[in-house]
Amino acid sequence: MAKMDPDRVRPDALIARGHHDMGGLPAGRVEPSEHDYAQWERRVDALMVLLSGVKGGAPRLTVDELRKNIEAIGPEAYEKMGYYERWVTSITQTMIQRGIVTTDELGRKMEQVRARQDVACKK
Amino acid sequence: MQEIAGAGQYPTHHPSVPTQFAPGDRVRVRATAPLGHIRTPFYIRGHVGMIERYCGAYPNPEELAQMRDGLPAQPLYRVRFLQCEVWPDYAGRPEDTIDIEIFQHWLERLDEGLAA
Amino acid sequence: MSSPQDLGNYQALTYFQLMEVSLRELLVEKGVVTEDAVNATVEDMRRRGPETGARVVARAWVDAEFKRQLLDNGTRACEALGIDVPALRLVVIENTPQVHNVIVCTLCSCYPRMLLGLPPEWYKSRNYRSRVVHEARVVLEEFGLRIPDATAIHVHDSTADMRYMVLPMRPAGTEGWDEARLASIVTRDSMIGVAVPNL
Numbered sequence: 001m002a003k004m005d006p007d008r009v010r011p012d013a014l015i016a017r018g019h020h021d022m023g024g025l026p027a028g029r030v031e032p033s034e035h036d037y038a039q040w041e042r043r044v045d046a047l048m049v050l051l052s053g054v055k056g057g058a059p060r061l062t063v064d065e066l067r068k069n070i071e072a073i074g075p076e077a078y079e080k081m082g083y084y085e086r087w088v089t090s091i092t093q094t095m096i097q098r099g100i101v102t103t104d105e106l107g108r109k110m111e112q113v114r115a116r117q118d119v120a121c122k123k
Numbered sequence: 124m125q126e127i128a129g130a131g132q133y134p135t136h137h138p139s140v141p142t143q144f145a146p147g148d149r150v151r152v153r154a155t156a157p158l159g160h161i162r163t164p165f166y167i168r169g170h171v172g173m174i175e176r177y178c179g180a181y182p183n184p185e186e187l188a189q190m191r192d193g194l195p196a197q198p199l200y201r202v203r204f205l206q207c208e209v210w211p212d213y214a215g216r217p218e219d220t221i222d223i224e225i226f227q228h229w230l231e232r233l234d235e236g237l238a239a
Numbered sequence: 240m241s242s243p244q245d246l247g248n249y250q251a252l253t254y255f256q257l258m259e260v261s262l263r264e265l266l267v268e269k270g271v272v273t274e275d276a277v278n279a280t281v282e283d284m285r286r287r288g289p290e291t292g293a294r295v296v297a298r299a300w301v302d303a304e305f306k307r308q309l310l311d312n313g314t315r316a317c318e319a320l321g322i323d324v325p326a327l328r329l330v331v332i333e334n335t336p337q338v339h340n341v342i343v344c345t346l347c348s349c350y351p352r353m354l355l356g357l358p359p360e361w362y363k364s365r366n367y368r369s370r371v372v373h374e375a376r377v378v379l380e381e382f383g384l385r386i387p388d389a390t391a392i393h394v395h396d397s398t399a400d401m402r403y404m405v406l407p408m409r410p411a412g413t414e415g416w417d418e419a420r421l422a423s424i425v426t427r428d429s430m431i432g433v434a435v436p437n438l
Contacts (some may be wrong), residue, residue, distance in 0.1 A: 016156040017165045023345030023396065024166035024210065027369035030381050035360040039281075040256050045357070046280035047263060050272050051130035054326050055280060060271060067347055068160040083348070083363055085255040093264050098190065101265050109261040117252060132312070132327040133401070162398045164345055166372065178328075181400045199399050201330075205392075210373045218391040221372060224399035 019075040041084040048091060061094045069093045130197070131179030137196035137225035138162040139180035140227065144200060146173045149233040152202070152225060163229045167221075171233060172204040175222055183226065247337040276393035288356035291322055291348040295354070296430065297421035300409040313404065317354060319433060324353040332395060333406045334435070339386050340405045341432030343371045343380065351402040355427060362431065372396060405432040411438050 036047075048066065053059030069090035070078075080084065095101045127143040144150060154169030162184050177200055182193030206219040218238075242422035252260065266272045295317055309316040313329030329351055332340040344350065345368045350358040361367050371378045375392045379385070386392060395403050407429045412423060428434035 015158070018161070020346055021161075021165045022369045023164045023337060023343075023372045025369045026216065027366040029365045030361055030364065030370070030378055032382060033364070035361045037357060040259050042281045042284065043263065043277055044259055046277050047259075047266070047272065049280050049284070050276055051266075053278070056418060057272075057276075062187045064160060064184045064193075065185075067186035070347070071160065079365075082255075083360075088255050088259050088262065092258055095262065095266070100269070100271060101262070105265055106258075106261060109265050110257055113252075113257055113260050113264070121251070133328070135315070162346060164396065164398060166345075178399070178401055184399065201401070206373070213373065215374070215376050216388075216391050219375070219393070220391070221394040221396060223396045224401055226399065 016077060019078055020071045037084075042086045043089065044088045048087060051091065051095075060100060061091070061098060065097070066090050067096045069097075112121050126172075128177035128200075131177045131198075135181060135196060137180060137182060137194055138153045139196035140198060142177060142180075142198045143175075143227060144174050144198075144230065144232070146174050146176055150174060150200075150202060150230040151233055153229050153231060159185055161185060163225055164223065167204065167209065167223055167225070170204055170209055172202040172223075175203040177203040178224060181226075183228075199224055200227065200230070201225075202230070284352075284357065287353060289425075289430065290422070292351075292355045292419070292427070292430045293422040293425035295320065295322070295404075296406060296425045297418040299406055300413075300421055301418055306406070309406065322354065325349075327351060327353045328401050329354065329402045329404060330395075331404050331406050332393070334408045334432075336390065336408070338391050338393055339432065340393045340395060341371060341375055342395050342403045342405060343368060344395060345369070345372055346396075346398060349397040349402060351404055352375075353404075354404065355430060359427065363413060382428070384434055402431050407436050409438055410436050 049055060051060045052063055066087070070086050073081070073086060073089065075110060081089070092106065095105055096106070128145045149171060150173070151171050152163060152167050152169060156165070156168070177198065180196035180198045183197045186192065186193035201222050202225045203220050203222050205217070206215055206221055207213045207217050209221060263272070263277065267274055272418070295309065298320060299309050305316065308319070309331050310333060313331040313435070314324055314327050317324050317329065334340055348358055348363040350362065367378065372394055375394050376386055397403055407425065409421070413424075424436040424438060426434055426436065429436050
């Protein structure tokens, strides 16, 4: 069987090779950047720990679903979004896929939270 | 059926597919590009390596990603590759290696897959 | 309408921050998680950091039997030191004069979080994940680490259920040091493999 030749896959064939599957591709200099995690990012991380059952609760999702939904984000968004922005998007998509929250519930809650914010802002 | 590779470094208790490979076996990573969630990196597809250790059998991540249980568990191996064989323009030492965890269903014994 | 100066330190939530608040509130309302559990988990992850891994390395440097156990089953060895590492299947890889090891997750960002805490930003970056698998020596030089020409480099791509930590070599000049002093020179980057401990 012929060895898979990455060059035989056209560069714009974004389906055969996932955008996240980047080992061996050309890239720039590694910037040894550090990141002081914001509290909301730590909460996203904590939500993943809890929902995946590491702390003993019934697992509501798997890390595999998290990864799959990050991979589904699409190349441009993947590059432009921050790490925990991808995580919160993926966790939310997974909760909708699992039927734990619905799109409608999420939309109404987001409106509610935004409205609360606006009130607080005006005080 | 006797397990070829033993229980694995971190055995699990899932019902699992029997092991086909043991440390030292030469294996080829299947050269295919299916859809779905895959944990076999694109860069290693079609390459030949050697079983470095048997990790244990784990639920198939391709199935777990689709909200299925991934059982029976698939044997997972660390497979060692020579870098100079993986990359056409590799500029490091001939002894440099890369070790990758690969599930059994992505591996075939080296003499398989040849045309009759 | 409020004027800008009324806002003080107030900053509007971004779209993703809004999503985090909304998802968390929904999950709490549905009894899936509690605010207390979220806060406790945040604090738990804050307490996990490279200092814990450094303790493990220092112990392996002074205790040959512990080192053997660590290389055989990293998780069990950590637990023997009283370190809580839920769900971690740790594979410890030893640096030697002949071999230098470096860890990556090309597909995402797998990292032994329960032992070492949250990974650095660069570990999750496109540039690291893409390049360290095929030009490790060059990438290590970008980190300021020059590997001797005669030393082989072994890269480990963390693609599945194992998690990896490098056991660096104990530097010369540390003879007679106690474990705490030894641990103080073991950096996070040396346990990933992009650095080595320095005096």
